[in-house]
Amino acid sequence: MSGTDEAVRRRQDLFSRSALSVFRLNGQFLAVAEELAGPAGLTAARWQVLGAVLREPLPVSGIARSMGITRQSVQRIADLLVEGGLAEYVPNPAHRRAKLLRPTEEGLAAVRRIDPGHAAFADRLTHALGEAGLAETVRVLERLVAAMETATEAAAHPPSAVTEP
Numbered sequence: 001m002s003g004t005d006e007a008v009r010r011r012q013d014l015f016s017r018s019a020l021s022v023f024r025l026n027g028q029f030l031a032v033a034e035e036l037a038g039p040a041g042l043t044a045a046r047w048q049v050l051g052a053v054l055r056e057p058l059p060v061s062g063i064a065r066s067m068g069i070t071r072q073s074v075q076r077i078a079d080l081l082v083e084g085g086l087a088e089y090v091p092n093p094a095h096r097r098a099k100l101l102r103p104t105e106e107g108l109a110a111v112r113r114i115d116p117g118h119a120a121f122a123d124r125l126t127h128a129l130g131e132a133g134l135a136e137t138v139r140v141l142e143r144l145v146a147a148m149e150t151a152t153e154a155a156a157h158p159p160s161a162v163t164e165p
Helices: 003-040 044-052 060-067 071-083 105-129 131-156
Strands: 087-090 100-103
Touching: 003 044, 003 105, 044 060, 044 071, 044 105, 060 071, 071 087, 071 100, 100 105, 105 131
Parallel strands: none
Antiparallel strands: 087 100
């Protein structure tokens, strides 16, 4: 095996290990989110969508983009939140058909009920990693997200071949 082949395998192994770690981490985050959201009458998915619109109302497509999931998935959850009185659709001045989702007072109250458990878990995680360690972990994860976006964009739009006239 040449040095080049070894380097390729090493990069593949690192990519695979990072993907498996992120998949495992995602499962852990979802389990914690379900545990925290349950007492407030929410699921992890509903909390996630509601959380995306706490600062400002967003269209479903904007929520999906920020969360990295499909618009259809967010639409289904948003409709359930509206049906349950936890969120509402409001007119979007920038787009007539794509309404904005925003939390209702009931939705805000549900999120506030999660806050004590959320804060306690954040404290436990900070204790385990240290505040600087947790901050560095966040920076590395954000770099990984940006790198994945760059890599997937490059794969979706490979450079076109230049041909001689």
